[in-house]
Amino acid sequence: xxxxxxxxxxxxxxxxxxxxxxxxxxxxxxxxxxxxxxxxxxxxxxxxxxxxxxxxxxxxxxxxxxxxxxxxxxxxxxxxxxxxxxxxxxxxxxxxxxxxxxxxxxxxxxxxxxxxxxxxxxxxxxxxxxxxxxxxxxxxxxxxxxxxxxxxxxxxxxxxxxxxxxxxxxxxxxxxxxxxxxxxxxxxxxxxxxxxxxxxxxxxxxxxxxxxxxxxxxxxxxxxxxxxxxxxxxxxxxxxxxxxxxxxxxxxxxxxxxxxxxxxxxxxxxxxxxxxxxxxxxxxxxxxxxxxxxxxxxxxxxxxxxxx
Numbered sequence: 001x002x003x004x005x006x007x008x009x010x011x012x013x014x015x016x017x018x019x020x021x022x023x024x025x026x027x028x029x030x031x032x033x034x035x036x037x038x039x040x041x042x043x044x045x046x047x048x049x050x051x052x053x054x055x056x057x058x059x060x061x062x063x064x065x066x067x068x069x070x071x072x073x074x075x076x077x078x079x080x081x082x083x084x085x086x087x088x089x090x091x092x093x094x095x096x097x098x099x100x101x102x103x104x105x106x107x108x109x110x111x112x113x114x115x116x117x118x119x120x121x122x123x124x125x126x127x128x129x130x131x132x133x134x135x136x137x138x139x140x141x142x143x144x145x146x147x148x149x150x151x152x153x154x155x156x157x158x159x160x161x162x163x164x165x166x167x168x169x170x171x172x173x174x175x176x177x178x179x180x181x182x183x184x185x186x187x188x189x190x191x192x193x194x195x196x197x198x199x200x201x202x203x204x205x206x207x208x209x210x211x212x213x214x215x216x217x218x219x220x221x222x223x224x225x226x227x228x229x230x231x232x233x234x235x236x237x238x239x240x241x242x243x244x245x246x247x248x249x250x251x252x253x254x255x256x257x258x259x260x261x262x263x264x265x266x267x268x269x270x271x272x273x274x275x276x277x278x279x280x281x282x283x284x285x286x287x288x289x290x291x292x293x294x295x296x297x298x299x300x301x302x303x304x305x306x307x308x
Contacts, residue, residue: 004297005039007188008304014041015300018106020093020123021113022046022056030292040300043106045093057100059091068099075102076126094119098127101278107303108279110295117282121163124273124280131277136174139163140182141257141270142298151243152189157182158245158260161253162271162282169211172246173218178274179244180226185305186298191226193219193244194237197252198230208248215246272298279303 008014017034019027022044031042031054041055048056059065066087072095073086081089089095094115100106112120121137130137139162148154159179164171172195180191198212212230219228231237234256237245247253261268272281272295279302281295 001294001297004186004301005037008039008297008300011300011304014038015107015303016041016043016105017296017299017303018043018045018057018097018100018109020045020097020109020111021115022093024113026287026289026292027113028054029289030296033289033293034296040296042296043100045097057096059093059096062096064100064103064105065091065096068096068103071099071103072127075129092123094123095127098123098280101280102128108281108299110281110283110292110299112281112283112285113287113292114285116285117162120280120282121273124276128280129277130275134174134178134275136167136171136178137163137273137275138167138171138175138178139271140179140274141268142186142272143257143260144267144269145260146265150238152183152187155187155189156238156243156245157187158247158253158257159274160247160250161257162250163273165250167249169214170218172211172215172248173222174275176215176219176228176244176246177223177226179246180223181305182272182274183244186301187243189243191244192240192242193226193228193246194231194240194242195228195246195248196231196234196237197248199232200230212246212248269294269298272302 017040023046034040044056047058069087069090072090073083097109101109138160140157140159141161143156145154157179160175176193183191195212197208199209260266279299281299
């Protein structure tokens, strides 16, 4: 985290991070620390308490609410959303924060301290949308292992461990491509992705192996310069120098990251979201102020990586 903080300091203008749960004490504490250290420009959604030194914006009285409603209507009218619906939805804190990001009035959003992951991700998808050419939003962890010779100086991206339950071959390829971007942006390294449970030999009864092999073909077609390999397991992938491990399904990803964290003595940061047009990240409802602080740092770096 110290390395990420130094990278943020070199960026110049602090990134504007908006928090839809602006009345949560954990959010307020993290926002004060980020502002004090000059690492982010926090914007809290809600009514400003008397004497607060932080910047607040109230969806119910904001002059921008109409503009955000129009933006949301434009994005969702094909899905049957009316202008009246859009005006109501745009004032919900999760959506208001995500629309601030979509409109360019904030560089990223961090929510989920009291909302569910499904609600937080849905607001980001509907208001911000996916990056150009991307259809799959996925999640990833940054794993910090004790052995610096693994990954990028001891750091690896594990994906998807949060969003897509059982990805198709096409979705698996998009997860891998997004993870490669996360390695570049957050680990400051050239990515080498490994699709786990993969086999290039004919395995008629192993659907996961065939799926991963098809995903590898798709990656080679879409990103021929990306270093990508087929690996049967995580040990083989790490030994081959991979710094991004792509799991065949959500259960496999969750099992692996928890094993590495709890029995391998690693630290797990995340999950974070990737594949969105602009950064949005989800907090655990059991998060601490320290967790909010860390997720905010990653969100600011993602914003720098997308040019926000």
